[in-house]
Amino acid sequence: MIDVIEAARSAGVEWLSLYAFSTENWRRPDDEVAFLMELVRRAVRKHAPLLRARGIRCRFLGVTHPRIPPALAQDFADLTTLTGESRRMTLTVAFDHGGRRDIVAAARSLIRGGVPAEDVTEESFAAHLPFPDTPDVDLVIRTSGEQRISNFMLWQVAYAEWVFPPVLWPDFRAPHFLECLHTYQQRERRFGGVPPKQNGAP
């Protein structure tokens, strides 16, 4: 994981999101969930100083379920605090995340604020999503040969390019990432129109 983060940073990527755990993953067997939690916790603690040194702002999307161990939540909060000032790259870790839930939360927030229906625009709606400063996603890499969205940042991936490398996530390393980046650069992005625009780095 840290390998990929390093590769992205040196390739000039400014926004990187990782899907670590979905709201649906809670349905997995208890010991598997517990193992995953421990794995994430170890990774966070191990890499915290490096992430700080590299100027990577880390934040966690989701993280609301009461089943998240308090120690892990504390580590998440600590890492967010530790790297809060960094701006060279923003790493969003989606943990206990669900794209639909975020959209529902934004709708709730709008209704609570008493915003009249005709005042709701795509921009004003997006401002109520969690981490509203997140730009639209340019590229989604779905590893392990799976070809599903799996409820990931639904709003933000509207015009994303997708690549589906067959390699499994635990084996996914820097060269794989750069390969995906290269594939993306070859794509012609049209956003529904026909502008012959060349892709730059995301």
Add this chain to the structure above:
Amino acid sequence: MSDTGDGSARPPLFGPGSQFHELFDDPRWAPAMIRATVLEAAHPQIGAALIDNSTFVTHPWRRLRNTFLSLQRMFGADDQVRAKEAARLNRLHTRLRGRDANDRPYDATDPGVRAWVVATLFESAVTMCRMSGRPLPPSAVEQLYGEFRAYHAAFGDEAGQLPDSLPEFWSYYDRMVEEELENTEAMRIILYKLFDHLPAPPLLHGFPTLWALGRAVVGPAIGAITVASLPESFRRRAGLPELLGAGALMQGAYLTADLARFLPEGWLRAQNVADLLALSPGSDDPRARTVTALQERMRRAGALLRLVAPTSFPAAPAPPPSGRRSAEEFFRDVLDQTGDGYLTWPDLAAMARELCGRLDLDEPAETRLYDAFADWWRELQTALDTDGDGRVSAQEYAAAAPALAGPALIRTAEVLFDAADEDGNGRIDEAEYRALFRTAFHRDTAGDPETRTDTVYTRGAFVRDFLSFMSGRRLSTPYDPLLADA
């Protein structure tokens, strides 16, 4: 007193040029104010009023700021401001009456009582100069007394409570000390409890250990210093302990405070100190930002320490479950303003008083707000006082907390909205919002779109927020700095 005849212009009673104005920024006020407060509290009527109504044990910094603002208004050059402040204090005082533990009546509007408050302030000002070895010249004492008499007169009490001349004042003062003052509970609380439990001012909330350490050293010393500066005859009669060296410590403290006059001009301004103490971190004041930045750095250092420490390292106390606080915490932090462990009318009256002060309310808005709080109190009492002792304990509250948003509370929110909505446009705009909460809009990038949609607050959103705060359902709303901070 008004007869001059020598042709020279008399110095003004208030504002620049007055003796009080000369002394205003003097750091010796700090020990002198504590001393004056102790002497006030030793008056049985004032002591009883303090015990019943005052929030100074739980919210000393808020109280200090309010006192400071009030003195500034009363002694400023502007007569209109003074008249308005005097009227406000008069209204406030009419609400402070009752009976003490021995069933003796107390009444904050009693002219004799108010004269005594003015007398302690004046006498402590004179004494602070004597204690530090730089007594005021007799003419200055005379002038200062005239100013304090004018301060007393501004309340509109009948004359004669404060003697006309200075010699008569001293015999009045000595008689009061000899005959009226008692070893009251309020006095003992100030001397022996307040400084040992003094909560950190809002700005230093991020440094609890540092604060507790400093307090453990300084707290008892403040008590000893204050006792040593009280009139000897009273100390004897009240049975206050004479600690070895306390006298020297006391004189040393006043001397040190006095030495601060050699600091460059503008370093010590009472205004700055009072502002600083009342600042909430996160407000838009540049000084708050400096402290906030420092706190941020401390927080990050703490976060790194926890992350690199071995996992077996005992984790920091878990933060409160996000956005909520327990009924007990809410009772202690917000509802029990007087800190006596029970919810009674004075607690709610203290909230109403604070809100009226913030919003600078005049009649009839002030009475409307008080009435709304009084109705809410009756509602709470009916719903929660299960053992019928006339007050609500923390247990009674916790047992029934979920069912708190009754019609009287909603009505309170509406009255508060009307009071805060100065221009009556049905929305609380930025300026009105600031007047109410006095901290800035501290919104980070993640934001909290749930609390506020824009820079305006609609009636519905306001009422809903107020209810969710007052029924203890949500933490970290703008009301926290208003009612929960010290």
